[in-house]
Amino acid sequence: MTTARRLMSVLLATTALVACSDEGPVSGPGTLTAALVGPNGAEGAALIVVLGEGVGEITAVGATEVFSEAETGQSRLVLINQAGGDLIFQVAVADTTALPTFVIEQVAGPDDELRADLATYAVEFER
Numbered sequence: 001m002t003t004a005r006r007l008m009s010v011l012l013a014t015t016a017l018v019a020c021s022d023e024g025p026v027s028g029p030g031t032l033t034a035a036l037v038g039p040n041g042a043e044g045a046a047l048i049v050v051l052g053e054g055v056g057e058i059t060a061v062g063a064t065e066v067f068s069e070a071e072t073g074q075s076r077l078v079l080i081n082q083a084g085g086d087l088i089f090q091v092a093v094a095d096t097t098a099l100p101t102f103v104i105e106q107v108a109g110p111d112d113e114l115r116a117d118l119a120t121y122a123v124e125f126e127r
Helices: 003-020
Strands: 030-037 043-051 055-060 065-071 074-085 088-093 101-108 122-126
Touching: 030 043, 030 101, 055 065, 055 074, 101 122
Parallel strands: none
Antiparallel strands: 030 088, 030 122, 043 074, 043 101, 055 088, 065 074
């Protein structure tokens, strides 16, 4: 095999490998990082219900404390940040390509006052 052909073969193989690496997330178990986001910035606490099968352990991240209670098909979470700030947690899931569904039931500011408009809140995920 000539040097030019050998070089061409290496380039084609490298191109094929790079193209395969851009396929996106692969289905399977893993952990997602979730954050409560809303218009008020720092929050003190939230009550969130995680819905669906395949949700495993839920753990705190940073200054967030997590208290959870699991039932069939759902987990109720209380998230607390004593100093007021971000409410971040991790969720183990059976399939990282199928994001869990959440219902935000209550959010309180660092002053312990309940937020009136929950429609402006969401839970954002990071793989």
